[in-house]
Amino acid sequence: MxxxxxxxxxxxxxxxxxxxxxxxxxxxxxxxxxxxxxxxxxxxxxxxxxxxxxxxxxxxxxxxxxxxxxxxxxQVVEDLGEDLPDEAGMDDFFADDQRHWADKPQAWGAPQDELEQKQFLQVLQECMNRLPTKLAQLFMLREVHETDNEEICKELDISTTNAWVMLYRARMNLRKCLELNWLGS
Missing domain, CATH: 1.10.8 (Helicase, Ruva Protein; domain 3)
Structure with missing residues (x-):
């Protein structure tokens, strides 16, 4: 030792x-x-x-x-509307009013193998850097540190509903960024 x-x-x-x-x-x-x-x-x-x-x-x-x-x-609270695509941009993911996927997310193969690849981690970091700061913090606390929502809301001084919306936006932005920069679609 x-x-x-x-x-x-x-x-x-x-x-x-x-x-x-x-x-x-x-x-x-x-x-x-x-x-x-x-x-x-x-x-x-x-x-x-x-x-x-x-x-x-x-x-x-x-x-x-x-x-x-x-x-x-x-930090001064950011206006999230400036950093995110307009609501019409979110509709691009869905085919109809019932919110069915326009096209299903691509299969990622064996994620545990891809996570180990240095190139994937670099692309993921670049995608995280493109997120607004507050979205990136929320995503890291929830998905990486596995902090529960109640504690996240308290720490970031946001409502539960706002946390879920922000987490959804972070996931969708990361999905789109990874599909463009990692999966090459």
Missing amino acids: AAQHDWLTEHGDFLYRFALARLRDPHLAEDAVQDTLLAAMQNQGFAGKSAPRTWLTGILKHKIIDIIRKQSRE
């Missing part, structure tokens, strides 16, 4: 990539990793019940959530 002073060397790159994929800002990712390592070294709670990387990633997840919470409190 590596000593605490080796954690940066052995796990720093992984932790930085993990934070960057979620925060989308190199400076915030560096700060999160630094705060994680500092907290880990100050806390003598590592008992060796898990791998150091697993323990450090757990701390990092909490630091990332703290940063997202801080950003949501400090």
Whole structure:
């Protein structure tokens, strides 16, 4: 087992990539990793019940959530209407008033295999970067960190209905972006 002073060397790159994929800002990712390592070294709670990387990633997840919470409190609320396609653009996905798909989403094959591919992760990150900040934060909290809706609504100061609408829009925008840039349709 590596000593605490080796954690940066052995796990720093992984932790930085993990934070960057979620925060989308190199400076915030560096700060999160630094705060994680500092907290880990100050806390003598590592008992060796898990791998150091697993323990450090757990701390990092909490630091990332703290940063997202801080950003949501400090940011000026964006006008989502400016960043999203008009409502008519959403109708392109559906064939009729009963909201049946105009064309079904493409089969993605074995998603677990594609997720492991570095190119897919790069395209996904680019698609996430194109989302408005608040939509990206909501998507990350819900789908990546698996935070429940009640907590998300409290942290982002939005209603439950608004959260579902925003999550739907984030998913549809990511779907369209991935189909164009990854699946090549």
